Amino acid sequence: MFSEWNWVAYGFCLLLNIYSLEGGLVQSCGHIIPESPVLALGSNFTALCILNESCLDFGNIYASQIIWKIKNRVVPKEQYREINRTVSSVTFNDTSSLATPLTCNILADGQIEQNIYGITITVGLPPEKPKNLSCVVHQVSQLTYPMICTWDPGRHTFLDTQFRLKYRWAQESFPDCIPTDVNNSCTIPDIHFFVNLEIWVEAANALGKAESDPLVLDPIDIVKPLSPHNLSVNAEILPTVLKLSWENRISDPVMKLKFNIRYRITGDTNWMEIPSEDTASPRNSFSVQGLQPYTEYVFSIRCMKEDGVGYWSDWSEEKTGITTEDKPSKGPPLWRIIDACHSLAFWTVHLIWKALKPYEANGVILQYELTVRDKSSLSSPLKKYNVTSTNLTLQLPNGTYEVTVIARNSAGASPPSVLLIPASNSKAPVKNLRTLPKYDKLWVGWTAPNSYVVKYVIEWCLLSSRSDCIIEWQTALGDVQGIDLKGIKPFKCYLITVYPLYADGQGSGQSVKAYLKQDRPSKGPTVQTKKVGKAEAVLTWNHLTVDEQNGFIRNYTILYKTIDGNETVVTVDPSKTEYTLSSLTSDTLYTVRMMASTDNGSRSGPDFTFTTQKFGKGEIEAIVVPVCLAFLLIVLLAVLFCFNKRDLIKKHIWPIVPDPSKSNIAQWSPQVPAKHNFSSKDQMYPEGSLTDVSVVEIEADDKKSFSEQDLKPFDLLKKEKSTSEGHSSGIGGSSCMSSPRQSVSDSDDGETTQNTSSTVQYSTVVLNGYRDQAPVQVFSRSESTQPLLDSEERSEDHTGGGDSTAERQQYFRQNGGQDETNTDRPCFERTKQITHANEGDLVGFVQLQISGQSSQPLGLGMEKNTQEAALSNVLQTSTEGQTVRPETVEENPLPVDEMPKSYLPQTVRQGGYMPQ
Amino acid sequence: GDSWGIFTFLCAALCNLPALPALNCSEELGAGQSIQQTYDLTRYLEHQLRTLAGTYLNYLGPPFNEPDFNPPRLAHAERVPSATVDLDLWRGLTDNARLAANYRAYSRLLCYLRVLDGQVGTAELRHRLAHFCASLQGLVLSIGGVMSSLGYPLPAGPPAPPGAPPASNDFLKKMDDFWLLKELQTWLWRSAKDFNRLKKKVPPAVVTLRLEARGF
Secondary structure, eight states: OHHHHHHHHHHHHHHHHHHHGGGTSOOOSEEEESSSOEEETTOOEEEEEEEOHHHHHHHTOOGGGEEEEETTEEOOGGGEEEOSSSEEEEEESOGGGOOSOEEEEEEETTTEEEEEEEEOOEEEOOOOOOEEEEEEEEOOSSSOOOEEEEEEOOSOOSSOOEEEEEEEOSSOBOOOBOOSSOSSEEEESOOOTTSOEEEEEEEEETTEEEEOOOEEEOGGGGEEOOOOEEEEEEEOSSTTOEEEEEEOSSOTTTOOEEEEEEEEETTOOOOEEOOGGGGOSOOSEEEEOSOOTTOEEEEEEEEEETTSOSOOOOOOOOEEEEOOOOOOSSOOOEEEEEEOSSOSSEEEEEEEEOOOOHHHHOSOEEEEEEEEEESSOTTSOOEEEEESSSEEEEEEESSOEEEEEEEEETTEEOOOEEEEEOSSOOBOOOEEEEEEEETTEEEEEEEOOSSOOSEEEEEEEEEOSSSOOOOEEEEEETTOOEEEEOSOOTTOEEEEEEEEEETTEEBOOEEEEEESSOOOOSSOOOEEEEEEOSSOEEEEEOOOOHHHHSSOOOEEEEEEEESSSOOEEEEEOTTOSEEEEOSOOTTOEEEEEEEEEETTEEEEOOOEEEEOOSSOTTHHHHHHHHHHHHHHHHHHHHHHHHHHTHHHHHHHHSOOOOOGGGSTTGGGOTTHHHHHHHHHHHHHSOGGGGGGSOHHHHHTTSOTTOOHHHHHHHHHHHHHHHHHHHHHOSSTTHHHHHHHHHHHHHHTTTTOHHHHHHHHHHHHHHHHHHHOOSOOOTTHHHHOSOHHHHHHHHHHHHHHHOOHHHHHHHHHHHHHHHHHTTSSOOHHHHHHHHTOSOHHHHHHHHHHHHHHHHTTTSOGGGHHHHHHHHHHHHHHHHHSHHHHHHHHHHHSHHHHHHSOSOSHHHHHHHHOOOOO | OHHHHHHHHHHHHHHHTTHHHHHHHSTTTTHHHHHHHHHHHHHHHHHHHHHHHHHHHHHHOTTTTSTTOOOOOOGGGGGSOOOOOOHHHHHHSOHHHHHHHHHHHHHHHHHHHHHHHHHOOOHHHHHHHHHHHHHHHHHHHHHHHHHHHTTOOOOSSOOOOOSSOOOSSHHHHHHHHHHHHHHHHHHHHHHHHHHHHHHHHSOOHHHHHHHHHHHO
16 A cells, blocks of 8 residues: 555656756655654654645645645544645644654645655654663773673663763763663773772663763772682691682782682582681681591682672682591490300300491591400400401300490591490390381380480391391480481381490390381282181181281281172281181182281282082081981891791792602603702702802812802802792893703603703803803893704814813803802893803703702702712713713704704793794 | 760761761762772782883883893983982971872873883783873872862962973983883882871771761
8 A cells, every 4th residue: 555655656746846847946846844853752743744835836736735644544634734825734642643654745636636745753762861870890800800880771762772881080081881782781891990980871862862870989899809719728737627728810909808718528518608707808828627537628719809898709619628537536336246046155246336427437447446355254364356347256155245346547546435245134124115207217216214324226127038137226325215217118127126235234125116107018818718617617828928018917807708699807816827707608609818907008818719518517427327327227127027037038939849850750751860869969959059069160170279169159149040030030031040940841851852952052051151261142042043053063163172271261250250240230141141151161051050950859968979970970061062962962852853943933932932 | 864865876876877878979078088099099000010010121121121220310311200309308298299299290100101102012011001091090180189188279280291302212212111110110109108198197088977976
């Protein structure tokens, strides 16, 4: 906008200038008074626009047509005043509403606005009086003293304002100091002392000029000198004195100086200052007294004008110095640890003492000198030891000793420290020992015993399961009743012992355990069951180690619950390691865990589960014993009953079967004489006794181990079974049944050949099984209707190759089988076992049985004969098996012929068997 | 009665305390202070001249820088005011006369010194000479101040112009310079004594004020 307006203005100017070319001059049609004014902010301002006469005539321009504008904004007409035909004025009450440029325009020929003239207006403020003028003479070298003056320039003026620092003597002025880049300070490079100088600041701009109040001073009074330099610290002969010397950088005729000296121990942060009175006069050295021997100090110094007018210099660079050594001020604190456990007559005494603190040692301790005097025997010599360490172990006989130790440095020896080592700690201990944590320190307090205590020794050590208790100790004066232990770690258990030392001995120690800070245990106890009953369980656990406790265990808490039940909480005394939970539900899974608690919290151990028992202790016995007793009683009663009624039972179970051999028919039989021997003998031993005639026994000729008794029960049982079950069982009993039938059939062999054949079949099974090893199907008979043929073939093979070893093996095997099956196996099975032998071999055996049975009616007297006969028979059978058989078979040639092809129909017919 | 008096005195002293610095600045009471200041300045100038002279004589070269160089004073060097007045005679003068003599002497010396200043070759020496000149100018003003504070009139008229033209000979010119410095040293040494004596005669302003306060 502005530039646009400018163009327009230029255009009109050009136009008006052309008008005025007439006069031969380039002249504008008017001008504004004042030209480019600088106005004070807030004042009022009036400008006049004066039109040239020539223009009036030429362009019919009058003052009434004048329009004032600020920038391109028209000034309201109310501010105009037409003074005369050619002059128009504009008045502003407040210059703050003004802006540049202010233009005088004219509305010529109707509506065309023409610019006549424009002025720039600058608005600002007159300078304020500079305030707070102050000057300092900074010494920068031995002879150079520039003076820096600063002042407050006052408000911003918005105008270019010049500041000048002016200074003069009474009758002579100096050139002004004009600040560069800043408006509030100036440096006068060279200054003259001892003549009063008047200094002031003048600020000036287009709106005015202001001067500060003058400062009249002698520049020597405002000097900030350079600090003394080349400070050196030297030790004197006295161990408490250090001499400082330095150079001043301001000469005496210029300025007399006073000083401040400060110092501190190296490593310390607090400065100490030498009283200013001592250093209030000009000097370049000073001896600092009252220092500690053999201590490094840091010094620094500053100076100012002696009369205190002016400024202190900066502190000088720091210099260190060490005082010389002095004798140690006190003896080292001494204590002992006595190992009495080795032997009763001797002690191992560990003498321990503390290195002196630097302020006590006053130098480098070169050695410690110990003397040990046996007080119990006056004649014994004084023992002396020189050591450089801070401990000494001695083997001493029991007794009372006085130990002294002195520390020695290059300056001398310390006063001695004395310790009595008594035979026993018989004196009174301290009372009421207690501890209290105080931030990072542990306060130990006690109540003094009644008698006078020289000093106390406080021992402490960190209890840990991992390491031994390493004793730390310190001494306290006899008049204190509490000290702070430093370096105590939190969460650790400390054992603190306090011994009072009397002039004539030592009191016994009182101990206390303490924590600086407690925490909850780092782990919980691991609980286990020791014993679990029906309604109770005994829990055991181990105490936490001292490292895990982190505080005093106040109690243990046992928490237990069933899977779905509520948790039960039991609090247990911390000294216990066992607890019995009672009122538990039987046969229930319980989860139990244990929590150890200190003052600051608790922590649980791992869960442990156990199941309560179903029955209580003795409960099973209580049930089982009576039951067993009752059972036994019943059995006994049953036996008694059976015994009483045995005849009746026998009648029912083992009905007396008439002996066919006794029948008259038997006597008809052509084989009677041959068989008679047997039957007579059998009759003497009815039933079981038959087994006495054991095939085995005969065979046992070459294998002595085998006894008659071994086989007896087998045979007996077999017989019993076969006889008893013959009646009842169908299929199972088939083989067993054979015996009674056998006997019948045997005796009836002339009568029914079919019977004989079936008998032969069975007998084949039994005897061959016994004699020969080859396992043969027991029920070959039932499966095949031609067992005889089958077994014959097999037996042929076996007998041919069969030697005594094979036979023996077979025997043993059978014997074993007998043992196994001797109990209550069904008859069927047993038979099967027995008949695990070759069918062929069995033939002989059963033949024997048959003959035995058939010979039952024979008397006892016949026993031997029958045995022998049987023997021979069996022998014959076994050895000439093959040859015997044909005979046996040949005995019934007729039936074979009659029923030539198949046994089956016969069997069915005879025994009611069906092939399986 | 006594205690009341003491109390009144204390009150008066307290009332006057704030006025002290202001009174210090006032001219009539500042005579003692300005004498002290002039004395300090004399000592300071003495100190300055000691180093300056050494440097300057070295600048002049041998034999002027030889410690035992003691040439006879030439007649034409008389233009430099001589301090070689008999000590007793000097002491016999009034304060006013001594101060006036000092004033005149330093004014003259300053004029010669300024001539010297313009001839020196090295910037460092020129700078130090300028500084010394300015300080000496200060001394002249100070003496004037002391005289006016003591109520003595300043010596009338400007110092007499150099009676004789400067020496044409370079050596003689150097001789003039040598004597100028030597005279300056003597004058300063004697002025210091003068002002020290005067200082003792005129009590310091603060003491005067206290006496006045007591009198009240």
